[in-house]
Structures are given as C-alpha cells and as structure tokens.
Amino acid sequence: MLPPGFRFSGLEILRDLAAMAEAYAADLYGETEPVQTISLQTLSLSGGSVVAADGRRVRVDGVLADAVLDGLYVADFEIDPAIWPAWLDAQDEALAVLGAVARRTGAVACAGAGVVLALEAGLGRSGPVAAAPFLVEAIRRGRRTAIDPTRTVVEATDFLSTAGLAGEPQLALRLIERAVTPHLAGVLARRIGAALPIEDTPDDAFAVTVLRPDDIVARARALIRAGFSHPMNLEAFALGLGVTPRTLARRFQSSIGMSPKAYQQHLRLASAQSMLVRTSRPVARIAAMVGYADTAFFCDLFKRRVGETPKAFRDRARRVSHPR
Structure with missing residues (x-):
C-alpha cells in the first residue's frame, strides 16, 4: 500500500525481488510454461494516483479495500512529526479499511511511518515493533x-516491521517468506546476499533435518535447490564440487540422511505439493514443471512418498483451507 508521500525504496525493492523471482521460476519451469511467482499490486486507500515523497505522481493498480491479498506491504512515507496527531485523527475511515484488509491478509509488513499506520489500525498493539527515533x-x-x-x-x-531504509530488503524477504514460500525467500536472499535464517525451518516444505553440518553438502544443496527441475548428472555435479560421486553420496547420507538424487526428489515433490495447493494447474503440467515428463510415474511416486494421490492431496488441502 502506498500512503501519500510514500518513499520509493520499499516499492523498488519489491519490484526487484519480484523480477528476480520471475527469472528464477523461468529457469526452473520456463521450458514447460511461464510461471508467475509474485503478483505485485500497487494500491492506495482511494484507488487514485499517489504523490510520492519526491513529488512524482504514481498510478496504482487498485483500491486497498477491494484487494484480496496473500501479503500486504505498507510503505514508509514522509510526514512532519509535528502534525502527526492532527493528521492521524483525520484518518479514521482510512485506518479502518487498512485494519480490515490487514486482518484478512496472511502476512503484513510495515516500514518506517507505515508502522504507525498499522498500530493506529489496531494491529500489534502490544508490540514489539521497530521504530525510527x-x-x-x-x-x-x-x-x-x-x-x-x-x-x-x-x-x-500480526505484522512485521522495520525502522527504515536499511531494513527494507530484509523486511521484503520476510514478507515473501510468509506470503509465498520460505524456499523462494531463501533463493532471493542468497541472490542479493542478504541474511535470512530460513533454511530448514520447520514450516518450510523444502526443509530437511540436518544431522551433521557439512560445508560441501550445504553448497551442493544450494545448487540443487536452484535447479531441481533439471536433470542431474551426478558425476559432473560431484566433479564441480571437487569430490567423487561416491564421496558426495557418503557425505550427503551422513549430513541429511539421503542421497543427492533423493534430495532432488524431495524438492520436486515439495514444489509439486505447493503448486497443487496454490494453483489450479493440471497434475500432468505440474509433473512436467517439476521435472517428470511421465505423469503416471510422477503420480505413483507421489502416492508412495506422500501417502495419497496428487488429486486426493489437492482436494484435502482445499477442504482444510476452505471448510464448509
């Protein structure tokens, strides 16, 4: 959401991350079909254009009240601290809209002065929050x-916050972690060199239990995660890491309890599960996108590993998400 006088920094960071996410998805799935991982909308309280802090007028995609969102980013904006009380007192209707939308949205992040708007809208009253002095x-x-x-x-x-510009890249990544997937947030964090402790968190479907830390296995896993839908030549892959295939397999088994190929399979199935829940793509298309040209093989593998067919998995997930 773009308040009047918004600073461009948060919007530009989100745009850059969305573009990186599209490039990553194109590399993983592009041979099968175009995939949009992040659909970024700019919204205002009125639906009309907004004047930024630097004087530029920006058209928006819609009005906040009508939006159905997985994640909401409330941008930092410029305002004279001396007029805060009077200005906030005049925003009752707008703050009620912001509060209603935020409460029905899965993840909310606020930067700088946007933190004040979230609090005034009834979010996170007890804190803690980040605040510029x-x-x-x-x-x-x-x-x-x-x-x-x-x-x-x-x-x-009920929301994430950062005090200002320095924290906005990490704030945007944390929002993507919650609103999209921890896996995608981790990929983007590595690409921009940001610190984001999300690898192998319990709510990450791509995570595995690390039995013994191993630097070579960690490097290998990052490479596999970045291209798990593509075929893997284990001999060439191990050579690129400076070890033999046998040594790599042994170290993988010791570190995470599975082979490199099994780890790739784990990532493919986790990605398939995510798409079954979040999209309406046919099972055959999802199978091809994650690396299985043979749909029957994919369905058999999915049932053996997950315990139910892809269709049954999708139906059950939707019943849980949208109970009657």
Whole structure:
C-alpha cells in the first residue's frame, strides 16, 4: 500500500525481488510454461494516483479495500512529526479499511511511518515493533507498545516491521517468506546476499533435518535447490564440487540422511505439493514443471512418498483451507 508521500525504496525493492523471482521460476519451469511467482499490486486507500515523497505522481493498480491479498506491504512515507496527531485523527475511515484488509491478509509488513499506520489500525498493539527515533512519540500515542531497537526486522503478533531504509530488503524477504514460500525467500536472499535464517525451518516444505553440518553438502544443496527441475548428472555435479560421486553420496547420507538424487526428489515433490495447493494447474503440467515428463510415474511416486494421490492431496488441502 502506498500512503501519500510514500518513499520509493520499499516499492523498488519489491519490484526487484519480484523480477528476480520471475527469472528464477523461468529457469526452473520456463521450458514447460511461464510461471508467475509474485503478483505485485500497487494500491492506495482511494484507488487514485499517489504523490510520492519526491513529488512524482504514481498510478496504482487498485483500491486497498477491494484487494484480496496473500501479503500486504505498507510503505514508509514522509510526514512532519509535528502534525502527526492532527493528521492521524483525520484518518479514521482510512485506518479502518487498512485494519480490515490487514486482518484478512496472511502476512503484513510495515516500514518506517507505515508502522504507525498499522498500530493506529489496531494491529500489534502490544508490540514489539521497530521504530525510527523521530517516530517513537507517534508509536506510543496512548499505547504501551514495546519497541525493539536491537533487531533489523521485528516480529509482532500480526505484522512485521522495520525502522527504515536499511531494513527494507530484509523486511521484503520476510514478507515473501510468509506470503509465498520460505524456499523462494531463501533463493532471493542468497541472490542479493542478504541474511535470512530460513533454511530448514520447520514450516518450510523444502526443509530437511540436518544431522551433521557439512560445508560441501550445504553448497551442493544450494545448487540443487536452484535447479531441481533439471536433470542431474551426478558425476559432473560431484566433479564441480571437487569430490567423487561416491564421496558426495557418503557425505550427503551422513549430513541429511539421503542421497543427492533423493534430495532432488524431495524438492520436486515439495514444489509439486505447493503448486497443487496454490494453483489450479493440471497434475500432468505440474509433473512436467517439476521435472517428470511421465505423469503416471510422477503420480505413483507421489502416492508412495506422500501417502495419497496428487488429486486426493489437492482436494484435502482445499477442504482444510476452505471448510464448509
């Protein structure tokens, strides 16, 4: 969401990450069909264009109240701290809309002055939140909101926050982690050199249990994750890591309890499960996208590994997500 006087930094970071995500998806799945991993919409409270902090007028894609979102990013904006109380008092209707949309959205992230808007809209009242020094008074306006100055991105009960520009790349990645997948956020974090502790978190479908840390296996896993839909020549792959296929297989088994090929299969099936839940693509197309040209083989493998057919998995997931 773009408030009046918004700063471009957050929007440009999200645009860059969305473009990187599309390039990654094209590399993984492009031979099968185009895949859009992140659909980025610019929204305003009125649906009309918004004047940015630098004076540029920006057209938006729609009005916030009508949006159905997986993730919401409230951009930082420029405002004179002296007029905060009067300005906020005049925003009751807009803040009610923001609160309603945020509460029905899976993940919310706010930067800079956007943190104040989230609090005024009724989110994260107890904190903790991130705050620039000049915003502390506005954040604590009639509230006992805890402020955490020690972390770049601070997690409250119902939204993520950062104090300003320095934390916006990590804030955007954390939003993608929650709204899309931890796997995609991890790929993007590695591509921009950002620190994001999401590898092998319990809610990441791509995660595995690390039994013994191993630098070579970690490097190999990153490479496999970046191209798991493509065929793997184990001998050439091991040579690129400076080890023999036998040594690589032994180290994989010791580190994560499975072979390189089994790890690739794990990633393919995790990706298939994600697409079965999040898209309406036919099973045959999903099979081809994750690397299996033979749909019957894919369905048999899926049932053996997951415990049910792809169709049954999709139907059950939808019943859980949309109970009658």
